[in-house]
Amino acid sequence: MKAFLIDRYKKGAALRLGEISAPELRENDVMIEVHAAGVNPLDTKIRDGEFKLILPYSLPLVLGNEVAGIVVRVGANVRRFKPGDAVYARPAQDRIGTFAEYIAIDEADVAIKPNNLTMEEAASIPLVALTAWQVLVERANLQKGQKVLIHAGSGGVGTIAIQLAKHLGAYVATTTSTANIALVKSLGADVVVDYKKDDFEKVLQGYDVVLNSLGKDTLEKSLTVLKPGGKLISISGPPDPDFARQNGSGWLLQQVMRLLSGGIRRKSKRRGISYSFLFMTANGGQLGQITSLIETGVIRPIVDRVFPFEKTNEALDYVETGRAKGKVVVTVK
Numbered sequence: 144m145k146a147f148l149i150d151r152y153k154k155g156a157a158l159r160l161g162e163i164s165a166p167e168l169r170e171n172d173v174m175i176e177v178h179a180a181g182v183n184p185l186d187t188k189i190r191d192g193e194f195k196l197i198l199p200y201s202l203p204l205v206l207g208n209e210v211a212g213i214v215v216r217v218g219a220n221v222r223r224f225k226p227g228d229a230v231y232a233r234p235a236q237d238r239i240g241t242f243a244e245y246i247a248i249d250e251a252d253v254a255i256k257p258n259n260l261t262m263e264e265a266a267s268i269p270l271v272a273l274t275a276w277q278v279l280v281e282r283a284n285l286q287k288g289q290k291v292l293i294h295a296g297s298g299g300v301g302t303i304a305i306q307l308a309k310h311l312g313a314y315v316a317t318t319t320s321t322a323n324i325a326l327v328k329s330l331g332a333d334v335v336v337d338y339k340k341d342d343f344e345k346v347l348q349g350y351d352v353v354l355n356s357l358g359k360d361t362l363e364k365s366l367t368v369l370k371p372g373g374k375l376i377s378i379s380g381p382p383d384p385d386f387a388r389q390n391g392s393g394w395l396l397q398q399v400m401r402l403l404s405g406g407i408r409r410k411s412k413r414r415g416i417s418y419s420f421l422f423m424t425a426n427g428g429q430l431g432q433i434t435s436l437i438e439t440g441v442i443r444p445i446v447d448r449v450f451p452f453e454k455t456n457e458a459l460d461y462v463e464t465g466r467a468k469g470k471v472v473v474t475v476k
């Protein structure tokens with residue numbers, strides 16, 4: 144099958160289009176014929192080698208972390224899916240590879256594709272919607288009437304997180320630039336801070352939760368937005384010791400993460416705020432709940448650009464500009 148691969152980690156390097164054998168089907172797996180694959184900053188970061196300590200892949204590696212497609216075969220133990228089912232998934236972090244014609248994924252990580260979405264729209268959902276779910280529902284336990292600040296509301300994660308937070312009954316503030324104000328308002332944001340004109344930390348106060356997906360500056364300024372007892376949850380780092388333990392990292396890596404997050408953990412503690420880093424995980428059960436929210440019109444996908452499979456490198460370059468409005472997707476079949 145055709146697949147886009149990395150042979151070694153290198154910043155900005157193009158992926159190689161190669162011919163490789165189809166993946167092995169394990170007994171709990173479904174084999175998915177890939178119709179579309181979502182593109183994420185995670186793909187460029189893995190390619191650049193930024194994740195090699197946390198995710199030690201063996202190379203060459205097929206890249207790609209989101210898929211929508213059709214089940215073509217199932218393993219002996221599979222009960223929930225059959226050939227012909229239209230599905231979508233974020234594969235487990237050690238079994239990625241959606242920039243390819245086929246991928247085998249454990250059925251526990253797969254869900255039926257929302258019936259009101261195209262393959263491209265469906266492929267834009269799993270990683271970012273699971274991230275939003277795991278931050279807002281699982282980690283933050285966001286309640287009706289609570290106030291949440293979602294940074295970068297016009298991005299892949301932000302566009303879904305705003306809609307999910309509104310569905311949970313929260314009051315939602317977000318940051319974006321002038322050109323994307325109408326987009327984030329259309330998704331339900333109650334307050335929009337245009338970061339080209341205003342400083343969010345000067346206009347927002349008394350928040351219960353902040354979802355940070357930006358850099359250190361934004362992370363630290365977000366502390367002043369939160370009230371005591373509030374939660375600062377970052378998906379863009381720095382990783383903390385709890386994450387290191389969950390990830391099964393060794394003692395040395397745990398100490399590195401303790402050091403990296405020491406500053407923000409201390410500053411948070413002084414204000415009575417809890418800091419935590421979250422790295423999303425594959426979860427077909429949660430994705431099934433997201434399917435229901437999409438089919439009932441609660442959440443809609445925002446797809447900025449769709450690239451043909453052979454232009455996967457251009458799709459990655461576009462994501463790397465950091466200017467995508469919602470998601471970038473590659474059509475594979």
Ligand SMILES: NC(=O)c1ccc[n+]([C@@H]2O[C@H](COP(=O)([O-])OP(=O)(O)OC[C@H]3O[C@@H](n4cnc5c(N)ncnc54)[C@H](OP(=O)(O)O)[C@@H]3O)[C@@H](O)[C@H]2O)c1
Nearest residue numbers: 184295297298299300318320356378421422423465466467
């Ligand atoms: N830990 C995890 O599990 C996890 C999961 C998913 C993503 N992430 C990370 O989270 C980050 C965001 O991911 P993503 O997929 O949402 O990225 P993305 O779609 O590439 O984000 C692009 C968006 O960010 C906005 N943006 C850029 N700078 C901004 C600023 N200073 N203030 C407000 N908005 C700004 C841009 O809007 P403008 O053009 O208006 O500036 C653009 O719409 C990445 O670092 C990614 O690796 C982590």
